[in-house]
Amino acid sequence: MTGVIERAPVELLGWFLGLLGSFGVPSWILAVVSAVIIIGTIIGVFLGLFALTSVMERKILARVQNRYGPNRVGFFRWRLCGLFQPVADGIKMITKEDIVPRTADKVVHFLAPVVMMIPALMVLAVIPYGRDMVPADLDAGILYFFAVGAGTEVAVFMAGWGSNNKYSVLGAMRAIAQMISYEIPLVIAAIIAAMIAGSLSPSAIVAAQGGFAFGFVPQWFVLTPWGFTACLVFYIAALAESNRSPFDLPEGESELVAGHLTEYSGFKYATFFMAEYVGMFAVCGMLVTLFLGGWQAPLPFLVIIPSWCWFLGKICFVAVTMVWVRATLPRLRIDHLLAFAWKFLLPMSFAAFFSAACWHYAGRGPAAWILSLAIVGIPYLILGKSFSNRFAVSRRTYQFSE
Amino acid sequence: MKFLGDWFVVLPAAVLLLAAGASVVMRNLIHAALCLTLSFIALGIVFIALGAEFVGLVQLLVYVGAVAMVIVFAILLTRPDRLEKSRTPFSGLGPAGGAAAGLAALVVLLGFIFSSPLAKKPLPAPASAPAAAIGEALMGDHVVALIAIGVLLTAALVGAAVIAMEDKP
Amino acid sequence: MNFPGSGIVKGLAVTARNFAGSYFEKDRLTTEQYPEERPVLPENSRSFPFLIYDGEDPESGMRCVSCKICEKECPPQCIFIVQDRDAAGKALKRPKVFDIDISVCMSCQICVEVCPFESIRMDQDYELSAFDRFAPLLLDKSRLLKPNSYYRRIHPTEAAETDARVESERKKKAAAAAAKEAAKPAPATEAAT
Numbered sequence: 001m002t003g004v005i006e007r008a009p010v011e012l013l014g015w016f017l018g019l020l021g022s023f024g025v026p027s028w029i030l031a032v033v034s035a036v037i038i039i040g041t042i043i044g045v046f047l048g049l050f051a052l053t054s055v056m057e058r059k060i061l062a063r064v065q066n067r068y069g070p071n072r073v074g075f076f077r078w079r080l081c082g083l084f085q086p087v088a089d090g091i092k093m094i095t096k097e098d099i100v101p102r103t104a105d106k107v108v109h110f111l112a113p114v115v116m117m118i119p120a121l122m123v124l125a126v127i128p129y130g131r132d133m134v135p136a137d138l139d140a141g142i143l144y145f146f147a148v149g150a151g152t153e154v155a156v157f158m159a160g161w162g163s164n165n166k167y168s169v170l171g172a173m174r175a176i177a178q179m180i181s182y183e184i185p186l187v188i189a190a191i192i193a194a195m196i197a198g199s200l201s202p203s204a205i206v207a208a209q210g211g212f213a214f215g216f217v218p219q220w221f222v223l224t225p226w227g228f229t230a231c232l233v234f235y236i237a238a239l240a241e242s243n244r245s246p247f248d249l250p251e252g253e254s255e256l257v258a259g260h261l262t263e264y265s266g267f268k269y270a271t272f273f274m275a276e277y278v279g280m281f282a283v284c285g286m287l288v289t290l291f292l293g294g295w296q297a298p299l300p301f302l303v304i305i306p307s308w309c310w311f312l313g314k315i316c317f318v319a320v321t322m323v324w325v326r327a328t329l330p331r332l333r334i335d336h337l338l339a340f341a342w343k344f345l346l347p348m349s350f351a352a353f354f355s356a357a358c359w360h361y362a363g364r365g366p367a368a369w370i371l372s373l374a375i376v377g378i379p380y381l382i383l384g385k386s387f388s389n390r391f392a393v394s395r396r397t398y399q400f401s402e
Numbered sequence: 403m404k405f406l407g408d409w410f411v412v413l414p415a416a417v418l419l420l421a422a423g424a425s426v427v428m429r430n431l432i433h434a435a436l437c438l439t440l441s442f443i444a445l446g447i448v449f450i451a452l453g454a455e456f457v458g459l460v461q462l463l464v465y466v467g468a469v470a471m472v473i474v475f476a477i478l479l480t481r482p483d484r485l486e487k488s489r490t491p492f493s494g495l496g497p498a499g500g501a502a503a504g505l506a507a508l509v510v511l512l513g514f515i516f517s518s519p520l521a522k523k524p525l526p527a528p529a530s531a532p533a534a535a536i537g538e539a540l541m542g543d544h545v546v547a548l549i550a551i552g553v554l555l556t557a558a559l560v561g562a563a564v565i566a567m568e569d570k571p
Numbered sequence: 572m573n574f575p576g577s578g579i580v581k582g583l584a585v586t587a588r589n590f591a592g593s594y595f596e597k598d599r600l601t602t603e604q605y606p607e608e609r610p611v612l613p614e615n616s617r618s619f620p621f622l623i624y625d626g627e628d629p630e631s632g633m634r635c636v637s638c639k640i641c642e643k644e645c646p647p648q649c650i651f652i653v654q655d656r657d658a659a660g661k662a663l664k665r666p667k668v669f670d671i672d673i674s675v676c677m678s679c680q681i682c683v684e685v686c687p688f689e690s691i692r693m694d695q696d697y698e699l700s701a702f703d704r705f706a707p708l709l710l711d712k713s714r715l716l717k718p719n720s721y722y723r724r725i726h727p728t729e730a731a732e733t734d735a736r737v738e739s740e741r742k743k744k745a746a747a748a749a750a751k752e753a754a755k756p757a758p759a760t761e762a763a764t
Contacts, residue, residue: 384575
């Protein structure tokens with residue numbers, strides 16, 4: 001029974017293609033149809049998740065801030081706890097007037113949302129959604145993920161420059177500086193998982209986290225000292241890459257009037273918004289794949305629940321923690337942001353890398369665990385202390401008055 | 403899809419040449435930089451279509467993600483005003499001289515490529531796990547070169563940091 | 572336990588407690604969803620004046636005698652009174668027109684303080700918005716007249732006090748009338764004899 005649900009998406013696709021094939025459809029059209037169906041399903045699921053997340057984020061933020069979130073929009077007099085709010089938002093965005101500044105660079109201004117959306121959707125192709133459910137099982141899948149994800153930076157620059165607005169240009173420069181600073185810890189943390197698993201392919205990394213130690217403890221990378229550190233580094237760098245709080249300086253309203261998004265209204269703004277959320281889900285998916293065991297179940301008897309359900313649940317869990325972090329932490333200033341990336345996250349990612357290598361070569365036994373914990377823990381304490389000393393609140397001294 | 407196989411290389415190559423030519427000819431500096439970025443992307447796709455997917459993806463990651471951003475930052479930080487109709491100072495030679503110089507460079511390069519031993523050998527079959535094969539080759543046969551490049555890059559980074567650091571008052 | 576990053580962990584714990592508490596504890600989520608849940612106003616809150624009438628019929632039971640003291644004392648002059656006259660032209664002790672312009676009224680309650688007949692009091696109804704700026708915001712006599720039972724419901728303490736005063740006034744008047752009645756026949760009989 002569980003096997004049927006587990007295999008259901010793949011079996012359905014195979015049955016449909018077989019049906020078409022029995023009508024004499026040539027095989028290359030079948031390949032195209034299969035690709036279109038898979039792509040359509042993924043885009044449909046992720047856009048649905050985007051809609052749901054936008055309302056869930058507002059409701060969770062509201063509950064944390066002692067108020068109700070949107071709870072009125074429904075249809076035919078069913079309130080549905082406001083879950084139809086994205087429909088209302090979508091209609092609003094589509095019917096808003098599209099204002100383009102008169103002196104803006106028309107082509108660049110128009111293409112920026114398009115160029116932003118394309119990489120956000122393309123990276124969804126290498127994430128394993130379940131057992132044998134990768135749309136494109138590339139050998140260098142992790143590399144593809146980061147290579148295509150680098151396209152968003154070009155889009156941010158195009159948005160900022162094309163608006164012909166000095167605040168947009170400033171916002172775009174800060175956004176690009178933030179993105180390239182946080183890309184290095186992101187990639188190094190991903191490489192740690194690839195190194196231990198021995199392959200750059202995401203499905204191989206998920207398979208390397210299979211099995212249960214002592215019969216019931218899952219062997220996910222997050223449950224090791226180096227894996228926990230790498231997971232945290234990846235998580236923080238992912239928050240920064242998708243411009244989410246507390247790293248949302250480039251698009252904060254009180255900072256730069258929405259930065260590189262200032263001159264966008266209506267559907268183009270909705271496209272940017274959508275690209276940001278889809279990118280957030282894509283990078284959550286990669287975090288789950290690399291460190292949280294992908295579609296594996298946490299306990300042996302929970303294998304009954306299908307693998308793609310586990311994957312979806314884990315992605316939603318990581319997304320909820322991202323909203324939780326947004327509700328808690330204040331926004332970082334640009335110099336604090338960049339200092340944090342270069343002076344804390346980068347050395348921590350190197351420490352985690354070294355710790356993972358030592359764990360592997362020390363035989364993966366108990367001594368290896370203690371050694372790897374020390375290699376990660378000591379730099380963390382030292383770096384953390386130096387940061388809290390540098391930014392500690394102290395008595396104010398005035399340079400030019402006595 | 404055998405008959406489409408060649409078009410996967412020819413089309414991106416055509417886009418590459420057109421974008422590179424456009425980026426040379428265009429007046430607006432930012433448009434030229436964006437056309438250059440498009441040519442980088444097209445080159446990456448050419449690499450992937452030729453079967454060297456690792457090199458193609460690294461091309462995208464490094465050139466589009468980092469080099470294009472460096473170009474853009476250089477333009478933004480030095481010339482923030484509107485960049486229409488920027489005139490190049492060395493316009494004495496004119497387009498004919500430039501085309502002649504480019505053609506001469508092309509002929510010389512093609513001569514070198516076709517007379518090298520690499521053009522005579524048949525292409526080896528792509529490895530089953532190209533990333534792993536490249537990794538083993540780098541760490542095995544070419545490890546000295548790799549470490550030398552690493553030392554060089556570290557020196558360059560430290561030098562850049564030293565130059566960019568403010569003087570202490 | 573003060574490791575680097577402990578501040579963030581404590582902050583996350585506070586946020587999580589707020590989130591969970593908003594479902595179970597009443598005082599964490601203090602939003603009142605307006606059209607369904609109306610706020611409970613204190614007893615002394617006031618919006619605009621209204622006229623009291625005793626008994627069932629507004630026209631015959633109204634306490635206002637059109638003395639026009641409130642019209643004179645109103646600071647922004649938002650009250651307009653025209654005294655009623657009977658067929659012969661003699662002034663009656665009732666207003667024919669009693670208009671209050673609530674777009675001008677500032678709810679200062681001076682009209683209530685100076686009324687000698689306990690006939691004008693402050694209402695609590697604030698849902699008076701209209702689509703026009705002028706005509707619907709000029710409340711006339713028919714909209715201003717409300718029964719004493721309504722007054723007792725919205726301002727119980729004040730109403731109890733007012734009723735006690737009205738009652739004592741009425742008793743005093745009845746006693747004075749009775750005394751006059753008792754005093755009257757004596758001179759008549761004396762005059763008769």
